[in-house]
Amino acid sequence: MPEQWINACDTDDIDQDDVIRFDHDGRTFALYRTEDDRFFATDGLCTHEKVHLSGGLVMGNIIECPKHNGRFDFTTGKAKGAPVCVDIATYPVKVEDGRVLIQIA
Amino acid sequence: MLPTMTPTPRDYSLIGRDAALAEANGIAAAEWYSCPIPRKQLKELMKRSDGPALRDTAIWVAALVLSAAGGIHFWGSWWAVPFFLVYGVLYGSSSDSRWHEAGHGTAFKTRWMNDVLYYVASFMILREPTVWRWSHTRHHTDTIIVGRDPEIAVPRPPDVVALLLNIFALKSSLMTLKSLFIHASGRLKPDEATFIPEMERWKVYLVARIYLAIFAAVIVACVWMGSILPAMLVGLPSLYGGFMTIYFGLTQHAGLAEDVLDHRLNTRTIYMNPLFRFLYWNMNYHVEHHMFPMVPYHALPRLHEAIKDDCPEPYPSTIAAYREIIPTILRQVREPAFHVIRRLPDGKTPVPYNHGAIINPAE
Numbered sequence: 001m002p003e004q005w006i007n008a009c010d011t012d013d014i015d016q017d018d019v020i021r022f023d024h025d026g027r028t029f030a031l032y033r034t035e036d037d038r039f040f041a042t043d044g045l046c047t048h049e050k051v052h053l054s055g056g057l058v059m060g061n062i063i064e065c066p067k068h069n070g071r072f073d074f075t076t077g078k079a080k081g082a083p084v085c086v087d088i089a090t091y092p093v094k095v096e097d098g099r100v101l102i103q104i105a
Numbered sequence: 106m107l108p109t110m111t112p113t114p115r116d117y118s119l120i121g122r123d124a125a126l127a128e129a130n131g132i133a134a135a136e137w138y139s140c141p142i143p144r145k146q147l148k149e150l151m152k153r154s155d156g157p158a159l160r161d162t163a164i165w166v167a168a169l170v171l172s173a174a175g176g177i178h179f180w181g182s183w184w185a186v187p188f189f190l191v192y193g194v195l196y197g198s199s200s201d202s203r204w205h206e207a208g209h210g211t212a213f214k215t216r217w218m219n220d221v222l223y224y225v226a227s228f229m230i231l232r233e234p235t236v237w238r239w240s241h242t243r244h245h246t247d248t249i250i251v252g253r254d255p256e257i258a259v260p261r262p263p264d265v266v267a268l269l270l271n272i273f274a275l276k277s278s279l280m281t282l283k284s285l286f287i288h289a290s291g292r293l294k295p296d297e298a299t300f301i302p303e304m305e306r307w308k309v310y311l312v313a314r315i316y317l318a319i320f321a322a323v324i325v326a327c328v329w330m331g332s333i334l335p336a337m338l339v340g341l342p343s344l345y346g347g348f349m350t351i352y353f354g355l356t357q358h359a360g361l362a363e364d365v366l367d368h369r370l371n372t373r374t375i376y377m378n379p380l381f382r383f384l385y386w387n388m389n390y391h392v393e394h395h396m397f398p399m400v401p402y403h404a405l406p407r408l409h410e411a412i413k414d415d416c417p418e419p420y421p422s423t424i425a426a427y428r429e430i431i432p433t434i435l436r437q438v439r440e441p442a443f444h445v446i447r448r449l450p451d452g453k454t455p456v457p458y459n460h461g462a463i464i465n466p467a468e
Contacts, residue, residue: 018148049134051247055138057151057399059214066399068242069210081216083242085302 005094011039014100018070019063019074021054024104028053029091031100039093039103040074046059047086048078051093112257114441115251117260117362119296123252128365130464133253134246138367138456139396140412147397150404150411152216157403158206161383163223165203169195169465173338182336184185189337193346195382200229201350202386202402208238211401212386228316231274231281231343233288235308239301245398249363249371255296259359261441263434268355274347288313356426360433360445364464365457370393370447374409375420389423392416415445 008022014033021044022029030053037077046053046065057065063074070084077090094102116123127133172195175188204226206212207219227234240255247253259268268274285293288309293301299310318340326335333341361371369392377389388394390405391411392414400408413419420426429445436443449455458464 015145048242057148057153059153064210064399068245069399071210081447082238082305085304 003103004105007102008041008100008102009101011037011098012093014039017054017058019054019058021052022102024082027104028052029102029104030074031093031102032058034057034058034061038075039095039100041091041093042072042074042077046072046084047088048084053088078088106417115261117251117257119252119255119299121252124299125252126185126465127247127252128409129248130364131267132247132250132364132366132464135366135457137248137396138369140369140415142397146400146411147400149152150408151399151401152395153211153401154216155218157207157401158212158218158222161386162203162382165195177334180332189342189345191344192338194349195200195346196229196342197344197346197352198349199384199386200226201354202384202388204230204237205388206386206402207245208234208241209398213430214312219407228319230347231278233281233284233309233312233316235305235312236284236288236297236301239305243300245395247300248368248395249358249361249365251363255300257363258290258357259434259437260356261437261444265434268351268434271351272348274344274350278347279343285313286318289317308354314399330411348383352423353381353388355430356389356420356423357391360437361447362444362457365454365455366393366459369416370455370457373417373420373426375423375426377423381423414450415453418450456467 008031009031010052011068014031016033016037017035019030019032022031028041028054030044032040032042032043034040042053042063043055043093044052046067048065048068048070051067052063053063053065057064057066061073061075062071062080064094065084068083069084070082072078072084072088073080074090079085085102094101118124120437142220170375171191172188172192176185176192179185179188203212207223209227210216210219210223210404212377213219224234227237244256246253249257251257260392267276282292291310293306293309323335323340327333354375356375358372365371372392375389377385382389387402387405390409393400393405395413397408433443433445
């Protein structure tokens with residue numbers, strides 16, 4: 001399958017140390033910007049109970065779910081303890097001309 | 106003449122009729138109403154720090170140590186009573202809010218500090234940490250949804266005798282003791298199996314064995330010393346000091362609506378004095394906590410200010426809340442369907458169900 005880079009948003013649409021929701025083609029994603037301006041993407045819903053992570057709190061490389069405080073490392077997708085037990089899918093991200101692009105298989 | 110229909114009692118178990126009904130009606134793991142609040146402001150409120158909880162925990166531990174020391178010093182005289190009263194409330198009641206806040210991971214910024222406080226406070230309040238972590242997770246997913254929420258304190262019709270016994274944590278402690286033996290033997294109860302994932306269950310069994318070993322050690326110490334003093338310090342305070350747990354805890358949801366997806370309708374926010382707020386770690390702002398559980402306890406008063414115009418009038422005091430709760434519970438003994446309907450400010454609309462939902466009653 002060819003690489004499919006989706007133009008998601010402006011870099012300025014995401015504050016530093018924050019997350020936004022991005023919906024595309026019936027799927028929902030979470031896009032992150034770290035304090036040192038790195039960008040990442042994961043599935044948009046928590047693997048625990050399908051809550052949008054975009055309402056959560058970014059702390060360093062960690063996103064905390066707004067409903068049950070489950071945590072993921074959004075740079076690797078690794079679940080960081082109860083109540084999340086299942087890792088979350090991550091997606092490649094690149095920045096071109098001030099735009100954030102996400103590669104969705 | 107048409108036959109009259111008698112409502113069937115609700116089934117509060119997590120594996121019964123109302124559990125299936127909640128799923129069928131789309132109110133299990135559903136989307137809940139949230140008061141509007143700008144993202145920037147919410148982010149500010151959600152910010153973690155270690156400072157407030159370190160300060161409060163230092164005060165709490167110092168008060169525990171001093172009151173225990175006083176109780177030991179005056180043991181055998183009536184002067185020990187006030188010291189054990191203070192120690193008991195700190196141990197058996199204020200541990201509830203420490204357990205709760207640390208369980209959410211919001212008390213401290215540093216994760217291990219939350220974990221240490223969580224495990225210590227769980228033991229003090231006589232709760233099994235893994236079981237209660239998962240039951241409380243479900244409580245937040247399905248707050249007061251019958252058949253889904255394992256933490257409904259006052260099922261209808263209310264069991265008044267059980268409530269009275271729990272003033273000194275008697276019924277709840279007996280249940281916990283039974284559970285400890287079941288878990289120590291490597292088994293879960295059927296309800297628990299619905300919310301504790303397979304990979305977490307070994308922790309339940311291990312902690313149950315540790316709890317029982319500690320209690321056995323306390324009993325041995327009592328026999329060895331020929332005194333109940335060791336048990337007055339470890340174990341019994343969960344009972345004799347537990348009365349404030351139920352005093353605070355019942356105010357959260359008792360007598361309010363079941364099966365609604367709007368915390369403004371099934372949860373109370375109450376103004377409390379500074380001492381109560383210290384003991385209860387601001388959980389009197391309970392609507393706010395349920396709606397935004399990521400906001401740490403020390404930021405809840407600010408969150409309350411931010412959303413109060415979209416919420417029912419807070420109760421002016423705990424006494425005021427009980428003026429509503431006690432008659433409601435007593436009436437629910439005869440009329441289980443009766444509940445308090447919270448009034449929102451003019452122009453604000455309750456959102457008990459998601460758009461388009463069709464709610465079918467139990468047959």
